[in-house]
Each structure stands twice: as C-alpha cells, then as structure tokens.
Amino acid sequence: MGNVRLVITESGGLASIVQENHYYPFGMQQNGNWAKTQTIKNDYLYNGKELNKEIGLNWSDYGFRNYDAAIGRFTGVDPISDQFANLSTYNYASNSPILNIDLWGLQGVNFNNGDVNRMINFFSTNASSTNPQDCITCHNTGMRTLLNDNTIRVGSQADLTISAMQDAGLANETISFGFNDQNGNQATGNASANNLVGSIGQTILDNSTELEVGQSTVFGVSILDGFHTMTVTATNVELAGPTIDGSTLTATVFTLSDQGTTTTDGAGNKEFNSTQSLDSHLESYVTDRREIRTPRKEYEYKAILEIHQIKQEEE
Numbered sequence: 001m002g003n004v005r006l007v008i009t010e011s012g013g014l015a016s017i018v019q020e021n022h023y024y025p026f027g028m029q030q031n032g033n034w035a036k037t038q039t040i041k042n043d044y045l046y047n048g049k050e051l052n053k054e055i056g057l058n059w060s061d062y063g064f065r066n067y068d069a070a071i072g073r074f075t076g077v078d079p080i081s082d083q084f085a086n087l088s089t090y091n092y093a094s095n096s097p098i099l100n101i102d103l104w105g106l107q108g109v110n111f112n113n114g115d116v117n118r119m120i121n122f123f124s125t126n127a128s129s130t131n132p133q134d135c136i137t138c139h140n141t142g143m144r145t146l147l148n149d150n151t152i153r154v155g156s157q158a159d160l161t162i163s164a165m166q167d168a169g170l171a172n173e174t175i176s177f178g179f180n181d182q183n184g185n186q187a188t189g190n191a192s193a194n195n196l197v198g199s200i201g202q203t204i205l206d207n208s209t210e211l212e213v214g215q216s217t218v219f220g221v222s223i224l225d226g227f228h229t230m231t232v233t234a235t236n237v238e239l240a241g242p243t244i245d246g247s248t249l250t251a252t253v254f255t256l257s258d259q260g261t262t263t264t265d266g267a268g269n270k271e272f273n274s275t276q277s278l279d280s281h282l283e284s285y286v287t288d289r290r291e292i293r294t295p296r297k298e299y300e301y302k303a304i305l306e307i308h309q310i311k312q313e314e315e
Contacts, residue, residue, distance in 0.1 A: 004045050004198070009184050018184050021045055025097045027060065027069035040184030048198040063173045067092060116216045116233055119146040120269055123231070123257040127268030135258075136161065139220065139229045142257070143170075146218060146310065158226035162308055171220065172309040175203060179286060179303040189300030190224055196283040200307060201275025204234050205252055207309055211236035213250055218310040221256075223285050224301035231257040232278070232307070254278045 007019035019042050020034035027046035043051045046069060049060040059066040065076040073090045081089040088095075119142045126132045126141075133141065140154035140161055153164040165171040177200055178186060179193035187193040200221075208217050216235040223230070232254055239249040254272040272278040286303060 004042065004048060007040060007042050007180075007184060009040075009182070024069075026072035026092065027067070027097070029069075040180070041186070042180065042184065042197065044178070044197050048203070063175065072097075115146050115148065116218065116235070119143075119218070119231070120233065120255060120257060124268045127258070135229045139231060142231060143220070143310065158222045158229045161229075162220065162222065162306075165220075165310070166308070170311050172311060174306050174308045177305045177307075179283075187303040190286055190303050191300050193286045193303040195287070196279060196305065199275055199279050200232075200282055200305060201254060201272070201278040203307070204232060204254065204278075205275055208234045208236065208252060211252075213238045213248065219307045220310060221282070222306040223282075225304055225306075227301050228285065233257070256281065 003021070003023055004019075005021055006017055008015050009018050010016075018040045022030040022032065022034070023046055024030060029045070043053070045051050046060055047062075049062055049067070052059050052061055052066070057066075057068075058070065059068055059075060062074070064079055065074045067074050072092055072095075073088075074092060075090075077089040078091075081087075122142055122145050123138065126138050132138065136156065136158055139158075143154070143161075143165065144150050144152050147170065152170065153168060155161040155164055162171060162174060166173070178197045180195050180197055181187040181192040182194045186197075204217075204219055211217060211234070213236055216233050219232045219234070221230040221232055222228075235253050235255065236250050237253050239251055251273070254275075256270045256272065256278065258268065258270070270281070272281065282305060286305065
C-alpha cells in the first residue's frame, strides 16, 4: 500500500528506529507509546503522501486532491468521476482500502510490446553511439518513438518537456520524492541527501496493477530537479514453471533506460526485478553526487526525484 511504517537511521553499524507509524484502514494514525519516541520530522506517511498539518487540517496531498483520513474521503471532486458513476465523487479507493489504493485519481496506461521495444532499442543504440544525444534530447526522441508521433511538443529542459506533454494530455501529473539527511531531517540540497523518502518502484508498481502479461507502462524520470532525465518501463512478464492449480505466475520487471551523459554511467538499459533494487539505484544518482553544484556554483541542486506516467494519444 506504500505506507511508511518505520523510518530507520544507522549509526556505528547499528540501526535504530526514529519514527514508527500505525494506521487504521482508511489512513488515520493510531495512537500508542511508539509516537512518543519519534526523533525526526517525516510527514510522508499513509500511501507515502505528505501530511499537511497546517492550521490543524491533517490532510494528505494526493496531487489532484487532498484526502482527509479522519472521514475516509477526499475533500474535492474526482476529476474523472464521470467514469465511475456508481461511486461517490469523494470516495477513497472505491470504499475498499484493504483491497485497493487510490494513488492519484487517474487511471494507468498500457502500451503494447512493439511501441515499447522500439523506444528501448533506440535508447540502447544511443547509449552505444560514439556521438550520443544528451539525456533530454534522447528522452524526447524516445517519447516520440514510443507514441509514434514526431510532432509531439517537447522542450530543451526536463520541466518544459513534462509540462508540454501534460498540457497535451500525454502524461499524468508529476509525482515527487524527497530525501532525508543523515539525521532524518528533510534534505533540501543534494549535498546533504542521504536516503530516498518513499518508494518509486512501489509507486510504479501500484500504477501497473492492470497490466496483462506482456503489457508495459512507461514513466519519465527527472533527477535533481532536471539535472538528468531517464525513463522507466514496467513490464508484466510470465514466470516459468507450472503451478498446482494451473494458474499463471507473473512478475513486474523494471527497465531503467539511462540516456547517458558525461556525468552518468550511460549504460543504456538496466533491468531490475524488485522495487527495492530500482529504488536503491535511483537513490544513488542523488546520494553519490553530493558534490555536484549548479553551473553558477551558487547553490546545490534540489534533492528530489520526480516521475510522471506517459499516456497514449486518444483516438
């Protein structure tokens, strides 16, 4: 479900719990002795969403709407409520929080293998080229290849491309992930970033629940507030071997396409079989680059990773 249950810090080779959380099904926090021992400020809690405690609201920010766990309802109308006429426009997770999760109020998008393979093959070719495109140019070309449309508006920077695709209805809203420093406090710059808050892999997985075998969904990735751009493809694959009841075993494989620059490994495509391994690799792009400054050298890059799900053009 993506809930943050424990926050752990390491000192002298020993791990210690600095925050512990327990939730009721609809997300309201339970009270207990564990709450008295918290030594850090981390507001990314139920579903990994940021809890806004200003003026006593205690609403969670879900992107398109705020959520009030005390009543188990969103505070605004579902922007795609016309697709779910049988449900209240304020419902959370179809009123079934044990079985469902309501990440952003928008549905996931599936691509067929041909679209995805063309994109991934292009990324691989670019990474091995003697004169590869820079990361944003390559990402833009990959998106046009995936969507089979060379007229798609793009930009010279990551935020410009994301905004253009979102304005055209080709990308869902941006999902942001922050970092903590070694003391468990929020890291504002890359120099103090120690660990990723939340799980990018799990968020992608939660948006891939309706994938059939062989289907994929694609996410753009922006690192350090646009310092570097990559692409993640989640594909539902069938596992080998029979089962007792004859059912099909499946798993999600993540393909991270690093378009490659002089400051990254430029490896092309890497596969990850777990959310943890994908998170660890993406985390390292920030924590292993603590010395990087912006070109003007006046301030650090923002310690942030952002993803956005790519959508197919509507017929």
